[in-house]
Amino acid sequence: MSLLFHHPLCPHSRFIRLALAEYGLDADLFEEKVHERRQDFLLIDPAGRTPVLVADGGLVVPGAGPIAEWIDEAYGPNTPAARLMPGDIAGRVETRRLMDWFNGKMFAEVTDWLVTQKVYKRFMPSKAGGGAPDMTLVRAARANIRHHLAYIGFLVSERNWLAGPRMTYADLAAAAHISVADYLGDVPWDEDELAKAWYQKIKSRPSFRALLADRVIGMAPSEVYADLDF
Amino acid sequence: MSLLFHHPLCPHSRFIRLALAEYGLDADLFEEKVHERRQDFLLIDPAGRTPVLVADGGLVVPGAGPIAEWIDEAYGPNTPAARLMPGDIAGRVETRRLMDWFNGKMFAEVTDWLVTQKVYKRFMPSKAGGGAPDMTLVRAARANIRHHLAYIGFLVSERNWLAGPRMTYADLAAAAHISVADYLGDVPWDEDELAKAWYQKIKSRPSFRALLADRVIGMAPSEVYADLDF
Numbered sequence: 111m112s113l114l115f116h117h118p119l120c121p122h123s124r125f126i127r128l129a130l131a132e133y134g135l136d137a138d139l140f141e142e143k144v145h146e147r148r149q150d151f152l153l154i155d156p157a158g159r160t161p162v163l164v165a166d167g168g169l170v171v172p173g174a175g176p177i178a179e180w181i182d183e184a185y186g187p188n189t190p191a192a193r194l195m196p197g198d199i200a201g202r203v204e205t206r207r208l209m210d211w212f213n214g215k216m217f218a219e220v221t222d223w224l225v226t227q228k229v230y231k232r233f234m235p236s237k238a239g240g241g242a243p244d245m246t247l248v249r250a251a252r253a254n255i256r257h258h259l260a261y262i263g264f265l266v267s268e269r270n271w272l273a274g275p276r277m278t279y280a281d282l283a284a285a286a287h288i289s290v291a292d293y294l295g296d297v298p299w300d301e302d303e304l305a306k307a308w309y310q311k312i313k314s315r316p317s318f319r320a321l322l323a324d325r326v327i328g329m330a331p332s333e334v335y336a337d338l339d340f
Numbered sequence: 341m342s343l344l345f346h347h348p349l350c351p352h353s354r355f356i357r358l359a360l361a362e363y364g365l366d367a368d369l370f371e372e373k374v375h376e377r378r379q380d381f382l383l384i385d386p387a388g389r390t391p392v393l394v395a396d397g398g399l400v401v402p403g404a405g406p407i408a409e410w411i412d413e414a415y416g417p418n419t420p421a422a423r424l425m426p427g428d429i430a431g432r433v434e435t436r437r438l439m440d441w442f443n444g445k446m447f448a449e450v451t452d453w454l455v456t457q458k459v460y461k462r463f464m465p466s467k468a469g470g471g472a473p474d475m476t477l478v479r480a481a482r483a484n485i486r487h488h489l490a491y492i493g494f495l496v497s498e499r500n501w502l503a504g505p506r507m508t509y510a511d512l513a514a515a516a517h518i519s520v521a522d523y524l525g526d527v528p529w530d531e532d533e534l535a536k537a538w539y540q541k542i543k544s545r546p547s548f549r550a551l552l553a554d555r556v557i558g559m560a561p562s563e564v565y566a567d568l569d570f
Contacts, residue, residue: 155437157437157440169429169430169433170433171433171437172440173436173437173440175436175440176437176440179409179436180429180432183429183432199399199413199414200399202413203399203406203410206403206406206409207385207387207406210387210402210405210406211387215387261386
């Protein structure tokens with residue numbers, strides 16, 4: 111059995127949990143508190159951030175992008191119908207562009223601030239930067255998420271899924287980040303009907319169920335979080 | 341002929357210029373000032389950052405990671421001896437891990453601060469954030485680069501190149517970031533003999549020549565920048 115070092119509200123970890131489930135792969139989950147900088151974890155991956163996957167056989171695959179590429183290279187050829195990385199060159203470029211968009215740009219402008227300020231800081235000692243959330247950053251994240259929702263709506267106005275006719279890693283990456291903001295009640299769902307319809311579609315997939323059952327101690331999710339018909 | 345939107349001191353652009361040269365590919369260069377948020381550039385890639393490659397035939401490939409993967413997928417099979425993405429699964433994981441390390445972690449801790457504070461801000465209007473460098477960030481970058489030099493030294497103490505027995509994208513990514521800091525005089529070369537020997541080896545490659553000829557107006561490079569025997 112492989113082992114995934116993750117955090118329930120780390121969007122990159124959620125992206126990989128979705129990817130594993132879509133490829134039909136099981137993994138044990140270990141909740142890593144990266145701010146503790148645990149020595150045993152740093153020996154596995156000196157970058158010290160989640161997710162890190164230790165595959166069956168011991169291969170260490172660290173980071174959302176490398177894990178996604180590895181899953182598709184290792185398991186995609188045997189499950190061609192379920193592949194989340196397209197086979198054609200242009201589709202691969204578009205999928206990777208949008209993985210970067212959500213895992214990089216949306217993280218930097220939205221989910222990093224939301225999760226760090228509203229979640230991680232609650233569980234960190236004050237000398238490690240813990241404490242009350244900086245609401246300036248939370249408000250900036252809430253303003254920025256509207257652009258990402260609109261971009262999702264724009265993309266699915268022209269395509270079935272974000273990167274083209276089929277679901278890809280781009281959809282899982284976007285949904286992972288949206289799901290974290292949704293847990294925290296920070297998605298303005300009335301702003302974009304197309305983005306909402308896309309999220310309803312992906313949220314209904316079996317791969318999403320484990321995420322919808324996640325609970326962080328002392329932080330109940332928003333009312334709509336686990337509701338498939340929000 | 342393909343076209344690369346880049347900036348001479350953008351480390352991600354330099355990484356791609358090295359990759360193109362190693363694969364024997366030519367590209368016209370267009371210097372993009374991303375802070376101007378030029379409409380024609382944003383239509384090509386709404387993420388609005390360098391590098392963006394427009395390939396022969398018009399395919400737009402944005403971002404360092406997607407461009408590197410695309411170059412290897414499109415041209416690697418015809419030039420197997422020059423491939424910078426290994427063929428074996430563990431080698432691919434290690435190469436991508438280290439690409440992320442340098443293009444992500446080292447950028448966030450070192451080169452983003454150095455280039456933004458010392459270069460970009462000189463050419464930006466004050467209302468866009470231009471002005472004098474924040475020396476607190478420059479000093480933090482100068483402290484952090486020592487850890488990255490030490491990590492390079494550690495890796496090449498066990499291997500010929502950063503990711504294994506052959507040169508890979510990991511070396512080009514690391515060298516691109518180091519080269520930007522070196523232009524600005526911010527690499528403490530007396531700190532790690534192994535890292536220095538690795539950089540001398542990669543700096544002597546023909547693919548590096550164009551980078552060593554780069555000059556930013558009004559900012560002379562450090563004395564050792566273009567010296568192969570520094």
